[in-house]
Amino acid sequence: MALRIALAQLNLLVGDIEGNAGRIMTAAERARDEQQADLIVFPELTLTGYPPEDLLLRHELVMRVEAALDTLCRSISGITAVVGYPKQREDGIYNTAGVIRDGRLVAEYDKTLLPNYSVFDEKRYFESGDEACVVDIDGLKIGITICEDIWYREPAEQAKQAGAEILVNLNASPFHKGKSVEREELVSRRAHENGLPIVYVNLVGGQDELVFDGGSFVANAEGKVVMRTAFFAEAQPVIEFDGLEPVPSEVIRHQSEEAEIYEALVLGTRDYVEKNGFNGAVIGLSGGIDSALALAIAVDALGADRVEAVLMPSRYTSDMSNEDAVAEADNLGVNYRVIPIEPAFETFLDMLEPEFHNLPEDTTEENIQARCRGIILMAISNKTGRMLLSTGNKSEMSVGYATLYGDMAGGFAPIKDVPKTLVWELARWRNARAESLGHVPPIPPRSIAKPPSAELRPGQLDTDYLSPGLASTIGLEGAILLQHLHQLFEHREAQISSNHT
């Protein structure tokens, strides 16, 4: 008796119910015909994608889900499928997994534990189930759980008490640094506690501000991971059970911290641009480290031919910055255009002179320059259908060191969740990867080494503004971050000096 289970690690699209149904059918056919699987397990809320948020409040969505589910029941045959969807019952909506076999829904499980913290707000939408669901597939008892259920003891124990011999767990578990190890340790412990193998199927792909990292896996009853599939890509591995023992299969290695973060940024950027229907990206390139890293991510996400770079020097831009920006574009094979902002900046200063003539220069004039760049980039975006990517990092955002409608303009910011220290690490990692593959490192060493500057007034350095003296006004987290920045700059200057000797 050998049961074969396919793990459908799919990249779904929130709201695209008919499209997601098509993806389910294709995967189920492949599992049946090419992989000889008996059972295929999909991610949480497969039909709607995750997180469907307030779409769940529309009656139209419920009707479309029911229609899609009917279609799946009619279309899927010769294999059992466990599919996720929101289920409207009399007292509310449930986060449900349905078992489709022989043209009908033979069982349904309602998620018991609803996460309502951090990025999750499932108590806003869903009611909680309270019953285990165990189905017999070729003589084996399969217990069903959904995502959060597996993070606590009760649902797995309840399934075991109801007779489960193998657990499957449908997930939409978003990425954060170190998450894949954390979740495997947890699920392995749960498997070992209950003496039950667990088949963990995760979603993959970027959806708005979230990235799901995939990495679906199987733990045996001792809690040992005997199969693990790819991160940050669709995959459909099969695990074979010899009785209740999963037969060890390929265990793809965990990535380094830099690699997993970089891959998350690339996938998040690609899916944001493509799922929103844009045909490419446009990006302002300053010669600094932030836009250099953002450009590398954009090229890795979309390909060089779908990315356009724009250099927009001001009266304060150094030759070094322009040279570095050109080098970055050339290294990555990206077309670039140079549009100096001086004419627009001058024009606005003239137009505003009657309003401003007695007032001293301040950040207003810096913001005007950043906003002239915003207009140029958005005009190119509007004209070409390419999405503007903004290049700000998390450190700048957290202290507000950026211009609203200026460098903050754009549909997506690839490094919005990356603090400045990590920007440097990722830049060095990306260069090292290129070197190890015999490619040109994309980011010029000078972009990495030089102290950051917004170049919006003469001799400006980020550290002039982001000084420890500001700490009292920006709270503890900002202060810690600034200390880090300062230590880094000092360390870096020491390095630069020592390079000169």
Add this chain to the structure above:
Amino acid sequence: MALRIALAQLNLLVGDIEGNAGRIMTAAERARDEQQADLIVFPELTLTGYPPEDLLLRHELVMRVEAALDTLCRSISGITAVVGYPKQREDGIYNTAGVIRDGRLVAEYDKTLLPNYSVFDEKRYFESGDEACVVDIDGLKIGITICEDIWYREPAEQAKQAGAEILVNLNASPFHKGKSVEREELVSRRAHENGLPIVYVNLVGGQDELVFDGGSFVANAEGKVVMRTAFFAEAQPVIEFDGLEPVPSEVIRHQSEEAEIYEALVLGTRDYVEKNGFNGAVIGLSGGIDSALALAIAVDALGADRVEAVLMPSRYTSDMSNEDAVAEADNLGVNYRVIPIEPAFETFLDMLEPEFHNLPEDTTEENIQARCRGIILMAISNKTGRMLLSTGNKSEMSVGYATLYGDMAGGFAPIKDVPKTLVWELARWRNARAESLGHVPPIPPRSIAKPPSAELRPGQLDTDYLSPGLASTIGLEGAILLQHLHQLFEHREAQISSNHT
């Protein structure tokens, strides 16, 4: 035996715990010394303001609340006070009302029902209480409930079973059209069901995207409203109980629909600008109905001397628009400045010519004009410390008929929740109110009568873009809205024609 209860309808500020504590002490002293009250009841979560959102996740907040509560206990004497605050207990945070008397906390009630829909997400932060709380004040048994508790039967019944003779209900109940009548009907029914008088105390003021309308009231045991205080303003009325019978007092009338909406917009705008520390507002004035109404609201919120208007005609702006804009500013006594955008528009077209030279004109050029205005307005905002108010209405926003970083730029949009049909109604209502007071009606009749146009290309009308043909791409709500717009324009044109005869 006459118990006197003060209803402290305060305008609080989220996060300003020490400031809110000061407001509580001042109100309690006044209630004791000037109003001879025995008991003062404050709004829900008095100390943090409402809604405190993710501030609740910071341990620092819990410590500050505890310190403020200690201060209140030490400071309040000679009167009993019921104050709201988040309470950290072993298993989580509760939404709590504490009874302060004789220098200490004599009782605490934890909110039972936690709203988690629409603007509410209390299940994200709070645990639910399950016990009634009844305190004896001068021989009367006072039961305590908090906001959502009163919308369902159980908490009031539970308080009654625990001996309550009078219920007090602490609220942070936000405004929507018709809400004050709706909430009174509900609370009156609850009073009548249980045969208990209810003292309903609401928050007042704008807090980010919410407006709390006040209108605190008292229903007697038959469910009759025997006292009602002001809407959209702080107030501290006192209700006297003759035994268990509240003595009828001033019952302020409900306002007309237009009046209550307009007052909500004024209060929302004033508190957003002031609570964010800006010293006034700047607003782009086109001569159209939207910016005319937004300017009237801004002036009513902040005073004419704290508002600056900017006219930014383009090559497509009609003389009529300029004349109407000047008339609006003059009628309201607002300083205005004229800054034509042609020089900046021309400059950007020249700068972008190498990128665009083979491509036809499209909305890109319209957006550039809107964004030139955004730069000018934001520059004035940055230089003067006045907040930019944007002037888009809800109909435009719902179909995306606006320019990101252009006319959408600004810290607050006074009419963001007002559909176009209501914009016209409010404009007429505001003019009628001015006339009834012998003032100049602020909005020129032509701004109300003419068909709306963005004036970003020759002969443009909003209806050219917002046509029923677009309906299939914008969903049902958008389509209904556009039909309304069309009917209105046709009706309006007919009116204009008939005026000519």
